[in-house]
Amino acid sequence: VATRDAVPRQVVDHYENPRNVGSLDRNAKNVGTGLVGAPACGDVMKLQVEVDENGKIVDARFKTFGCGSAIASSSLATEWVKGKTVDEALQIKNTDIAKELCLPPVKLHCSMLAEDAIKAALADYKLKQDPNKEEPEKKA
């Protein structure tokens, strides 16, 4: 295997020992569900967060069907959002995810998908808390 193509150890770790695979009850009021896809490669990613009454994320799950980097990015995302408030979790950047996983340039978009999934889940949660509030158009 050429060193150039070697999968980063961190990615292998998340692939072989993914954390937080699964689902939360999407109908629960304090659960936010983000479902995103990458049209260029056909990867699909679902990320869910459970938020307590203090606005803190107490649990997170993901299900991703796609390449190892996409799985690792979403696995790491669920690890990182736990314990954060909704606003803190919104600060998570794809560049941080990519750096942590040592993603090669060709897989950077996987970390972007994970960031999109986090934002989608949090937007869904927020919408559920106040359905009468006008939400700005979600970025396509």
Next chain:
Amino acid sequence: RLQKEQYYSEQHSSLINKAYQTLLNPLSRGLYLLELNGVEPAQETDCDADSVFLMEIMEINEKLAEPENEAILEEIETLIKVKQEELTKEVTAAFERDDLQEAKKLLAKMKYFANLEDKLKNKKIPS
């Protein structure tokens, strides 16, 4: 001079094969047509948020990930084929009325089903 001719023949043979494979498959054919019409293909950084559609893709993926069951695999295979045929028809119609943006959207959907088709094929190969 013979070497030069051989090289030239190999290049063209390779190109013809590539052209044939591209045109044979509806998805790659459609994407190529988009390219010819100056429409940018879906970028790596694009993000789909069509919940209803993505949910459908998720569910099929989840079924596929379940332990082997001949009946379910056949069911999924049929479903994927039907969807691909439907989408191919819709893409054709979109191109015919020159609705390139719609064609692009539909081709993106076809990509998800193409991936499912590959996963299904891999599942059927005895390990």
